[in-house]
Amino acid sequence: xxxxxxxxxxxxxxxxxxxxxxxxxxxxxxxxxxxxxxxxxxxxxxxxxxxxxxxxxxxxxxxxxxxxxxxxxxxxxxxxxxxxxxxxxxxxxxxxxxxxxxxxxxxxxxxxxxxxxxxxxxxxxxxxxxxxxxxxxxxxxxxxxxxxxxxxxxxxxxxxxxxxxxxxxxxxxxxxxxxxxxxxxxxxxxxxxxxxxxxxxxxxxxxxxxxxxxxxxxxxxxxxxxxxxxxxxxxxxxxxxxxxxxxxxxxxxxxxxxxxxxxxxxxxxxxxxxxxxxxxxxxxxxxxxxxxxxxxxxxxxxxxxxxxxxxxxxxxxxxxxxxxxxx
Amino acid sequence: xxxxxxxxxxxxxxxxxxxxxxxxxxxxxxxxxxxxxxxxxxxxxxxxxxxxxxxxxxxxxxxxxxxxxxxxxxxxxxxxxxxxxxxxxxxxxxxxxxxxxxxxxxxxxxxxxxxxxxxxxxxxxxxxxxxxxxxxxxxxxxxxxxxxxxxxxxxxxxxxxxxxxxxxxxxxxxxxxxxxxxxxxxxxxxxxxxxxxxxxxxxxxxxxxxxxxxxxxxxxxxxxxxxxxxxxxxxxxxxxxxxxxxxxxxxxxxxxxxxxxxxxxxxxxxxxxxxxxxxxxxxxxxxxxxxxxxxxxxxxxxxxxxxxxxxxxxxxxxxxxxxxxxx
Numbered sequence: 001x002x003x004x005x006x007x008x009x010x011x012x013x014x015x016x017x018x019x020x021x022x023x024x025x026x027x028x029x030x031x032x033x034x035x036x037x038x039x040x041x042x043x044x045x046x047x048x049x050x051x052x053x054x055x056x057x058x059x060x061x062x063x064x065x066x067x068x069x070x071x072x073x074x075x076x077x078x079x080x081x082x083x084x085x086x087x088x089x090x091x092x093x094x095x096x097x098x099x100x101x102x103x104x105x106x107x108x109x110x111x112x113x114x115x116x117x118x119x120x121x122x123x124x125x126x127x128x129x130x131x132x133x134x135x136x137x138x139x140x141x142x143x144x145x146x147x148x149x150x151x152x153x154x155x156x157x158x159x160x161x162x163x164x165x166x167x168x169x170x171x172x173x174x175x176x177x178x179x180x181x182x183x184x185x186x187x188x189x190x191x192x193x194x195x196x197x198x199x200x201x202x203x204x205x206x207x208x209x210x211x212x213x214x215x216x217x218x219x220x221x222x223x224x225x226x227x228x229x230x231x232x233x234x235x236x237x238x239x240x241x242x243x244x245x246x247x248x249x250x251x252x253x254x255x256x257x258x259x260x261x262x263x264x265x266x267x268x269x270x271x272x273x274x275x276x277x278x279x280x281x282x283x284x285x286x287x288x289x290x291x292x293x294x295x296x297x298x299x300x301x302x303x304x305x306x307x308x309x310x311x312x313x314x315x316x317x318x319x320x321x322x323x324x325x326x327x
Numbered sequence: 328x329x330x331x332x333x334x335x336x337x338x339x340x341x342x343x344x345x346x347x348x349x350x351x352x353x354x355x356x357x358x359x360x361x362x363x364x365x366x367x368x369x370x371x372x373x374x375x376x377x378x379x380x381x382x383x384x385x386x387x388x389x390x391x392x393x394x395x396x397x398x399x400x401x402x403x404x405x406x407x408x409x410x411x412x413x414x415x416x417x418x419x420x421x422x423x424x425x426x427x428x429x430x431x432x433x434x435x436x437x438x439x440x441x442x443x444x445x446x447x448x449x450x451x452x453x454x455x456x457x458x459x460x461x462x463x464x465x466x467x468x469x470x471x472x473x474x475x476x477x478x479x480x481x482x483x484x485x486x487x488x489x490x491x492x493x494x495x496x497x498x499x500x501x502x503x504x505x506x507x508x509x510x511x512x513x514x515x516x517x518x519x520x521x522x523x524x525x526x527x528x529x530x531x532x533x534x535x536x537x538x539x540x541x542x543x544x545x546x547x548x549x550x551x552x553x554x555x556x557x558x559x560x561x562x563x564x565x566x567x568x569x570x571x572x573x574x575x576x577x578x579x580x581x582x583x584x585x586x587x588x589x590x591x592x593x594x595x596x597x598x599x600x601x602x603x604x605x606x607x608x609x610x611x612x613x614x615x616x617x618x619x620x621x622x623x624x625x626x627x628x629x630x631x632x633x634x635x636x637x638x639x640x641x642x643x644x645x646x647x648x649x650x651x652x653x654x
Contacts, residue, residue: 185586210538211535214587225594258538258541259512259545260544263545263546266549289587
């Protein structure tokens with residue numbers, strides 16, 4: 001079980017009690033939300049091995065004061081088959097998130113949500129990984145392979161079934177894409193299908209279009225009602241966008257980043273501050289909306305860029321959202 | 328000039344001074360914004376004439392305590408040629424807004440922005456109307472005819488030219504449609520063309536898609552910059568939507584009302600309250616955005632429906648926005 005570190009206990013028993021209360025795995029098992037995560041992408045494989053400990057230490061030092069409920073670790077696949085447009089950043093394989101965590105993030109106190117890009121793995125690898133995870137410390141989000149001509153060794157459905165067979169206590173999450181809902185109006189039913197395949201929470205793509213996200217939550221909630229299902233927590237990912245490179249990358253990923261942010265980036269003296277305000281406003285609107293509809297939710301702050309000032313703005317965003325949620 | 332009524336003077340000289348400061352025509356002439364309007368549609372022509380005074384009196388009583396900077400009076404044209412989908416409310420001609428004002432709204436204290444649906448009028452009528460208006464008490468928004476096979480007697484460009492010729496002091500406004508900007512990405516240049524034809528302010532269609540509105544403001548602002556033009560006030564129209572009829576009508580008008588509002592209307596116990604919160608959040612986000620970009624702005628609360636509770640929620644919305652703007 002998660003331990004409350006001494007320096008938090010020192011702040012008063014009330015706070016200590018609260019921290020224990022939000023232990024994320026028990027929250028999700030109970031169908032409850034109100035948690036805040038921070039998402040990182042492990043360093044590139046090309047990073048000199050001797051630099052990994054200091055990178056990990058810097059990450060922990062940045063995030064340690066935030067009282068986060070968990071860390072999200074992305075598993076990057078080369079998605080160039082999904083998008084014919086040239087990738088704005090060249091694809092560079094990253095360190096395996098699970099290995100990175102095991103070797104360098106042991107000092108992190110709360111659980112980690114480790115992504116698995118299913119298409120990257122052989123069946124045996126995936127079986128072994130799923131079997132080995134401690135469901136008190138790890139949750140996973142399984143992501144299907146990018147659409148392409150080649151068939152991956154293991155499909156998403158098979159990977160979901162393996163999780164249920166090999167480690168049924170391991171909490172499984174799925175991906176939610178509001179933009180897809182805007183185009184096809186069936187993302188809420190896709191979420192329910194994933195729920196039937198064992199998903200106990202969802203993590204959204206980065207949200208800039210707040211109405212698209214609200215539409216998805218609303219349709220999901222009423223579809224759950226009509227089927228007599230309880231809604232599971234939806235974790236909304238928010239990010240700041242402080243450079244044209246970040247904007248291009250977000251758009252390449254399929255996020256509809258509004259044009260006014262692009263204009264800000266070209267003209268404004270402080271586009272990052274504006275993007276931070278926007279992300280906060282989006283999160284607050286989603287929090288208030290989910291509370292009103294009674295849909296459990298979480299927040300996930302993604303640091304998309306590796307530029308220092310964008311990372312620091314992401315940390316600031318997480319601090320603001322934690323404060324708002326716990327006020 | 329606008330007189331500050333005694334019962335406001337009684338509230339203190341500070342407040343009295345403030346009211347004089349926001350006199351809308353001088354604000355617009357100075358390229359300044361920060362005003363709040365309320366928009367009404369005159370009663371149907373089928374309304375018994377003897378009922379018109381009491382309807383007008385009820386409107387004034389509802390709005391009198393709001394310290395509005397002006398009243399917007401719409402001029403309804405049968406736009407069925409613009410939209411092949413059947414109109415959700417049958418078209419019913421309304422009393423001419425200018426006559427309604429002259430006969431029944433004389434007690435209203437602040438200026439009125441009187442719309443003219445240009446396609447409805449003969450040239451002589453329009454000439455006479457433009458000539459007769461007192462530019463201290465009246466502003467006008469000229470709206471082009473709906474696209475159709477038939478050519479109207481006077482085009483929008485001709486009407487704009489008539490205004491400049493016959494009553495150059497009469498403040499002219501134009502219509503701004505964020506949804507059009509989302510589709511064609513040229514609405515900002517259309518605004519500038521209207522500005523060159525004499526427009527000194529713009530009034531938007533009802534805004535539900537806050538990013539679309541921000542994109543338009545941002546593109547407009549930077550296009551003005553690059554041409555060395557000063558941005559003129561953009562008045563954002565917001566409304567509540569508390570019934571399926573209102574929702575259908577808004578959509579028929581071309582407003583992209585989000586699906587979650589439709590779901591609320593079908594399922595929620597208090598969809599009107601949720602819509603009110605949403606409209607307020609939208610307006611606040613636009614206010615903050617325009618202030619940051621230095622674009623002058625106003626707000627226009629439109630009461631789309633004639634249902635009492637929706638009208639009352641609109642009045643509540645105007646009160647909240649006035650308070651926010653003047654805090």
